[in-house]
Amino acid sequence: MRNIIRTIILVFLLVCQSSVMAYAAPDNYRVQAEDVLQITVYEHDDLNTLARVSANGKISFPLLEEVQVSGLTVNQIEKLLKKLLEKDYLVKAHVQVFIENYRVKQVTVLGAVTSPGKYDMNRENETTVLEAIAMAGGFTNVADFNGTSIIRKKGETKTTLPIRITDITKKGMKEKDIAVEHGDIIFVPESFF
Numbered sequence: 185m186r187n188i189i190r191t192i193i194l195v196f197l198l199v200c201q202s203s204v205m206a207y208a209a210p211d212n213y214r215v216q217a218e219d220v221l222q223i224t225v226y227e228h229d230d231l232n233t234l235a236r237v238s239a240n241g242k243i244s245f246p247l248l249e250e251v252q253v254s255g256l257t258v259n260q261i262e263k264l265l266k267k268l269l270e271k272d273y274l275v276k277a278h279v280q281v282f283i284e285n286y287r288v289k290q291v292t293v294l295g296a297v298t299s300p301g302k303y304d305m306n307r308e309n310e311t312t313v314l315e316a317i318a319m320a321g322g323f324t325n326v327a328d329f330n331g332t333s334i335i336r337k338k339g340e341t342k343t344t345l346p347i348r349i350t351d352i353t354k355k356g357m358k359e360k361d362i363a364v365e366h367g368d369i370i371f372v373p374e375s376f377f
Contacts, residue, residue: 214255217241218287221253223265226278231269234284247273258283291364293320295372296327310363313347316370328375329353334362335369 215221217239225231235243241254248268253261262279269277289305298321305311311319313334323329329349336343351357364370 211257211259213283214257215253215261215283216287217254219283220285221261222282222284224280224282225265225269225274226280228274228277237287287366289366291316291366292369293317293372294369296324296374297372298322298324305364305366312361312363313370314349314352314361316364317372320370323372324374326374328373331373331375333371334364335371336365337367 215237217237219237221233221235221237221243223231223233223235223245231246233243233245235245237243237254242250242252245251245265248265251264251268253264256264258281261281265279265281266277269279290302291305291311292302293316294300297317300320303316303319305316313332317323317332332347332349334345334347336345345362347362348360352361
């Protein structure tokens with residue numbers, strides 16, 4: 185019976201540890217609008233906060249009101265909050281920040297691909313054109329590879345970026361496999377031949 189209880193406790197601890205690790209952001213991830221941050225200030229429970237990053241890149245935080253965090257890494261946010269709290273409020277602040285929820289970034293892949301639709305982009309690293317097409321099941325047998333384009337809208341401006349897939353796949357020009365952005369539409373036309 186004791187061994188069963190120990191096993192259950194061990195499994196529980198491993199599950200808890202892995203779920204905590206899921207919140208840890210990679211060192212190079214930069215926080216952006218709509219991310220949700222869990223902020224803990226040790227020995228100051230009244231300062232512990234769950235904050236969504238606003239569209240203007242700020243969070244509301246007790247004592248400090250609004251703090252600009254968009255574009256910063258988790259480590260940089262921890263240092264910033266520590267500095268601001270120690271400036272006027274605490275003698276020594278130990279701040280820890282986890283990303284509770286990432287903003288969902290999506291790309292739409294349409295046209296001559298196996299499964300057209302919207303796809304969630306990688307949360308931690310950039311998603312390239314070829315990766316997005318792979319998420320959509322790859323090209324169909326009637327696809328015009330070199331007619332592929334990215335349609336990108338910023339505000340009122342719409343831009344079309346032509347992508348020559350064979351430059352990437354056959355000529356090894358990896359720099360042409362550009363990163364897609366949230367809201368981009370990748371369109372792969374059908375070949376006329």
